Amino acid sequence: MDASPTALRDRPPRGASPRWLPRSFYARAALILIVPVVTIQLAVAVMFLQRHYEDVTVQMTSNMAREIALAREHPDLADALDIDLGAPPAASRIRFWDLSARAMREQLREDFPDLVAVDTVSVRKRVALGFEDGTGMRFDRHNVSAANPHQLLVLMVATAILMTAVSFLFMRGQIRPIRRLARAAEAFGRGQHADYRPTGATEVRAAGTAFLDMRARIERHIEQRTLLLSGVSHDLRTPLTRMKLELSMMDVPQSAELAGDVEAMERIIDTFLEFARESATDERARVALKPLLRDAAEMAMPNRPVELTGPELDADIYPEGMRRAVANLVKNAGRYGDRVRVSLQSGAGAIVVAVEDDGPGIPENAYEAAMRPFSRLDDARSNTAGNVGLGLSIVRDVARAHGGALRLGRSDLGGLKAEIVVPR
Template sequence: MTPRNLKYPLPRSLFPRAMLIVIVPLIALQLVVAFVFFQRHFEGVTRQMTRNIARELAVAQQVIDTSPTAEIAQLRLTNLSQPLEIALSLRAEELRPGAHRRDLFDLSGRALVAEMADLLGGQLQIDLAADRRQVDVRLQTDKGVLRAVIPRSRMTVSNPHQLLVLMTATALVLAVIALLFMRNQMKPILQLANAADAFGKGRSVPYRPAGAEEVRRAGAAFLSMRQRIERAMEQRTQMLSGVSHDLRTPLTRMKLSLAMADAMPEAREMERDVEQMEQMLNSFLAFARGDQMDEVEDVHLPALLEEMAEQARRGGGCVETDIRLEPAELPTATLRRAALARALQNLLSNATRYGSRTRLSLRTTPRAVQFIVEDDGPGVPVDRREEVMRPFIRLDSARNQDRGGGVGLGLAIAQDVARAHGGALELSDSEALGGLKAVLRLPR
């Protein structure tokens, strides 16, 4: 596996990664300590105890060699068994040298067999598997096979279960302490991430830098950035509001003058021009107020959808609705109702202006909400869909301007509303109606 691929098995979140950094070395240390201890405990101590037994078996072998007959040797072995605490016997059987038996994971047994073979020679057969509480040793002599049955406890120490339990408990306690410490260290980072995410969705939640020095510095930088952005948005809104106020005064005078000059043939045309200028001014203000949105609230999605569709029908549009909720028992979402209504109104206005048939659909999942507006109009070329969502962009060749006034802010306002909620506005072709399909996707 290349270093480039090593990053993929790692957890995506910072907290599990930090826990891995703590727990993996802890486990590695425990394994190293256990390996070193067990190696010395089993092999070192087992070899020393085995040497003592080997000396006693050497004495028994010497007794056999000095006995004139096998019967006398057996009698002497019987008398020797009690003081040595070893069951000694002389058997007339065939020995299979080297045919030792032990369990696969019997670490102390491996050291025992190796030490006995070094001390007593190759004419030896040891069985550790028949009875785990005993060691069956068979040694070839000139008068037969010497069999010695030795308690296992005299040749190897018992497994240190208490030490294993202590090591495991210590590792668990250290892991819990590390978990609590890392959780406490992660809280300021999560608070900063939540504050930044909320600000990206247009909400200004209370935040106070805390935690380590580096996290505090990042939090202070975020607060400074948030203040500068909010100040810039406020200045922009105030400037455009002032411009609006200055422009509305002469527009109002013109409307009054035109109302008093109904007899003039040009009065109606000039009045329409004034109304269009006022509509353009309202669009500018709506776009300027895009960042200064209302507070979030629980919005009943099907009711909002039907309300917007009915409003478009009153304006002369042919609008059908399609609602699909998943799960059905969650018809509400926490959104900015006025801003969302303004975005849907702009999308429906575009759809009814350039198409004869419009469909407004609602799709919900536990994590997202989708408002889909489709029409049967001429649509928008694929290579210009990103461009058309920028402010003051109008595609007159594709969406005929003669069908209604507009300043190119409808899609820009809808996109701003989507981004303020942490969502997005996507344009594509409508498979059902053949025109433009606008999907306003918002997180719940």
């Protein structure tokens, strides 16, 4: 049983990537680019900050420790050393993100075991020390730690942002041809001929050229099939017309049976022409679906009632193709069942036209075979009715021309349920 395009798109393939990874190629390429850049930036920043805040601060603090020791031994030299003597701080105060202050405190404690308090918060850009003997002193912060590397960090971040933006623009230009190829392939799958010219990198151009070759081969195949079926069917009409004329002038008991066989052959030819014609002359238009379904049901079974349910909807479709597809389904349902129901449903991303009957239905394992061209499930049945097994195949081709699918299932009426699913 065919799945709808939405189900096929949402179904995770084997070996799919983890759910936390982005799904688009553009996002994945950006992730591949950004992660190494950010990692390198962080590694450089950590190494630089460790060197700057720890090694340089420890060296400068060691130099300052000698001046502090000199000022403690000779207080009269404190002014010359730019050290202010006074009351000690009440307690140690260091901000938790101040790495250089932490390194400075550890080095000062190593040099002065009697150090009891280090305060870098009370007075901005000043360090206050307190010792066990009750003395205290203050000096400029820049004497024990290098200037904060804000300029270098800002430069690193600004450079990273600039290069990432340039890379994004470059990637966007590289991904644009892939998106154009995807749109052209999607349009061709819906029966439309989108203008496409291969561009981009060598690999993308190769894929685009292969797509154009494939599209040309498929179009030639469809054209040849159409010409073949149309030609054969047209050539058979002349002898059939002559046979009908001769049978009408015959007055023998067998003439009625022969006339029935000729009519069956005409129906087979009409079916061939319908299959060959598909939607070649049909153009998309926005139409009201419910009146179209009613016309299709009346065309297929003019003398029998058909239930029609569903809301009033407008859709952008191939009107003649949809009318022919629904008529085929209604005709099949009326052939094998007494009750026929046509329903219209609308979802978030698709429109579903369902035709159901109360007949014997089709075994589930024969759904795919029933939709193949020239496939008849009852091989022993004679073909006097003109059945060549093209009805469901025509319906599936019409559904695919809309970018949708034909689904078969079991109806609650007891027979077959055929659904034409087309995207909105």
